[in-house]
Amino acid sequence: MQLSNPSPTPDPTAPRDSVIAVRDVEVTLGATTALAGVSTTIHAGEAVALLGANGSGKSTMLRALLKLVAHKGSVDLFGVPQSRFRAWHRIGYVPQYADPALQRATVREVVSTGRLAHRRPFTLPSRAERRLVNDLIEQVGLAGREGWELAELSGGQQQRARIARALATGPELLALDEPLAGLDMASQEGLAALLRRLKSGGMAMLVVLHEMGPLGGLMDRALVLDHGHLVHDGPPLAEGGVTALSAALPLHDHCDHPDHHHSHGDHAHHENEHHGHNEHGHGEHAPDSPGLLPGLIDGLGDRR
Numbered sequence: 494m495q496l497s498n499p500s501p502t503p504d505p506t507a508p509r510d511s512v513i514a515v516r517d518v519e520v521t522l523g524a525t526t527a528l529a530g531v532s533t534t535i536h537a538g539e540a541v542a543l544l545g546a547n548g549s550g551k552s553t554m555l556r557a558l559l560k561l562v563a564h565k566g567s568v569d570l571f572g573v574p575q576s577r578f579r580a581w582h583r584i585g586y587v588p589q590y591a592d593p594a595l596q597r598a599t600v601r602e603v604v605s606t607g608r609l610a611h612r613r614p615f616t617l618p619s620r621a622e623r624r625l626v627n628d629l630i631e632q633v634g635l636a637g638r639e640g641w642e643l644a645e646l647s648g649g650q651q652q653r654a655r656i657a658r659a660l661a662t663g664p665e666l667l668a669l670d671e672p673l674a675g676l677d678m679a680s681q682e683g684l685a686a687l688l689r690r691l692k693s694g695g696m697a698m699l700v701v702l703h704e705m706g707p708l709g710g711l712m713d714r715a716l717v718l719d720h721g722h723l724v725h726d727g728p729p730l731a732e733g734g735v736t737a738l739s740a741a742l743p744l745h746d747h748c749d750h751p752d753h754h755h756s757h758g759d760h761a762h763h764e765n766e767h768h769g770h771n772e773h774g775h776g777e778h779a780p781d782s783p784g785l786l787p788g789l790i791d792g793l794g795d796r797r
C-alpha cells in the first residue's frame with residue numbers, strides 16, 4: 494500500500510497567491526492620461542507602498558483596482574477577472590477623504606456599517622455581531638470611545654475608526670489612500686503599530702503614501718508612479734528617493750500629461766493639516782494589543 498505524505502513540504506519556488514494582478518492598465522480622465530500602461534502583481538500577505546508626487550495617479554490606481562473608475566487593460570482580484578469578481582468583502586478600502594456624512598455618526602455606528610453586507614435585512618444585530626464590532630473597536634485602540642461621534646475624535650482616531658470599518662468585512666487586502674496625511678508623528682506611529690499587527694496576521698496591504706515615514710520598515714515593496722507611469726517596482730526606496738527618482742528617471746518613453754513640465758514641488762499638499770482633535774491636543778498611540786486579528790479575521794470568515 495502506498496502511503497501519502499500527510500504534510501508535504503511547501504515548494505519555496507511555487508508561485509505565491511496573487512491578490513491583485515494588473516496588466517497594461519490605462520485610465521483616461523477628461524484630457525488626462527492618469528494611468529498609462531501599468532502592470533504589477535501584489536501577493537498574499539505582501540505590504541506594498543504606492544508612491545509618487547501629487548497628481549501622479551496613485552488614487553486613480555487604487556480606484557481602478559477597485560472598479561471605481563473605468564480602465565483599459567486587465568485587473569484580476571484573487572485570481573478572478575475584475576468583471577466577474579463579486580467577493581468585495583475580501584478587500585477593505587479606506588479612501589483618501591472621509592465621508593462628511595459620517596462625522597455625526599458614532600464610532601460604533603461607523604464600524605457597524607462595515608458589517609451590513611453580512612446581516613440579514615431588517616434584523617437587529619446579533620449578540621455575536623455586537624461583540625465583533627466591539628472587538629474591532631478595541632483592536633484599533635478606541636475602546637471607551639464607542640459612543641463618540643467621529644467629529645469628536647482626533648484625526649488619528651478617526652482614521653482608525655475608518656480602518657476598523659474596513660476590517661469589519663473580514664478582508665484579506667487592505668487598500669489605504671494616504672492614511673498618514675494630516676496625522677502628527679505620534680498618531681502616525683500608532684497607525685504603523687496597527688498596520689504592523691495586521692501584517693503579522695497575514696493581511697496584504699496596498700498603501701498610498703507621500704513618504705514612507707514610520708511605515709518604511711513595514712513595506713515589502715514600493716511602486717512609484719510618475720505622471721501615470723510606473724517608474725519603480727521593487728524594494729522600498731530610502732526617504733527622498735521617490736523625489737530623486739521622479740526627477741532623474743523618466744523611464745517611460747513619453748508623457749502626455751498636461752502637468753508634465755511642472756515641478757513636483759508646485760503642488761502644495763496637506764501634510765500639516767490636522768483634522769479633528771484629541772483631548773490632549775496631540776496624537777496618541779494605539780495601545781499594543783497582541784494577537785490582533787488573525788483569530789478575529791478567521792471569525793469574520795465564518796460569518797461571510
Ligand SMILES: Nc1ncnc2c1ncn2[C@@H]1O[C@H](COP(=O)(O)OP(=O)(O)OP(=O)(O)O)[C@@H](O)[C@H]1O
Binds near residue numbers: 525548550553
Ligand atoms: N475627475 C477627474 N477629471 C479629470 N482629471 C482628473 C480627475 N481626477 C483626477 N484627475 C487627474 O488625474 C491625475 C491623477 O490624479 P490622482 O488623484 O490619481 O493623483 P494622486 O497621485 O493620487 O494625487 P494626490 O497625491 O494629490 O492625491 C491628475 O493629473 C488629476 O488632475
